[in-house]
């Protein structure tokens with residue numbers, strides 16, 4: 001096993017049929033290598049293919065071409081060495097938090113003793129801050145608590161790779177920050193290699209060791225990679241007042257702006273400079289407006 005190439009994605013292609021039956025390569029030539037224990041975020045415009053890449057790594061979405069190697073072995077389908085947290089936790093409503101987490105543990109550790117399984121579930125639930133609420137049913141929990149169960153369910157399987165597909169997308173900003181820190185706390189302890197799909201550039205910078213910027217599809221691939229040079233454990237207040245944070249954020253926003261300009265230039269070939277009309281807000285302007293609206 002090579003710890004520098006713990007996850008290796010080579011020439012990955014995903015083609016989906018379009019409404020006319022023709023195959024469209026949504027993702028094409030996607031190459032990425034992730035170190036063991038690294039936290040990598042993937043950002044890109046809506047519909048570029050981020051979830052497609054993540055679900056292929058999870059083994060839930062067949063690969064059209066190329067390959068994915070995890071810890072030296074080519075993947076060929078879903079397996080507990082890769083667990084996923086989606087935007088919606090999808091808990092079984094007739095089971096408590098404990099029962100929902102135990103379900104996967106029983107499946108993945110059939111030979112563990114009863115006590116070992118209980119210990120795994122108790123550890124996972126307390127790691128996400130649910131030690132006091134483990135006997136609650138989903139209907140008795142807030143959205144944030146339900147997502148904590150979703151995270152506990154994923155880490156209880158002791159995955160080699162944790163795949164997070166916009167796991168905070170439905171949460172309010174305070175809960176979102178709490179859960180970002182829950183995840184970072186777990187990773188500081190357990191050193192799980194993690195991939196996060198997000199639209200939130202601040203989240204990407206705050207949480208990651210590296211950010212992968214995906215170009216627009218069709219034919220989406222890795223556009224740029226950016227190392228985030230902040231020590232762990234992360235200190236939110238210190239980072240948010242550090243000039244480097246804003247420089248990283250700026251670079252991500254610039255990349256997203258450039259992708260948007262390129263898309264518009266493609267839609268309107270020969271329309272001058274390829275830049276959008278000044279009256280239309282860019283990704284950065286829309287985002288700044290959205291942030292301003294919070295205050």
Ligand SMILES: Nc1ncnc2c1ncn2[C@@H]1O[C@H](COP(=O)(O)OP(=O)(O)OP(=O)(O)O)[C@@H](O)[C@H]1O
Nearest residue numbers: 016017026044045046047048049050051052053217
């Ligand atoms: N099963 C499918 N069949 C056909 N096309 C699909 C299928 N799944 C996804 N697509 C298309 O592939 C493209 C990439 O989708 P994907 O969900 O991976 O993008 P994304 O970057 O994760 O988007 P978002 O940020 O909005 O979640 C989109 O154009 C989508 O419509």
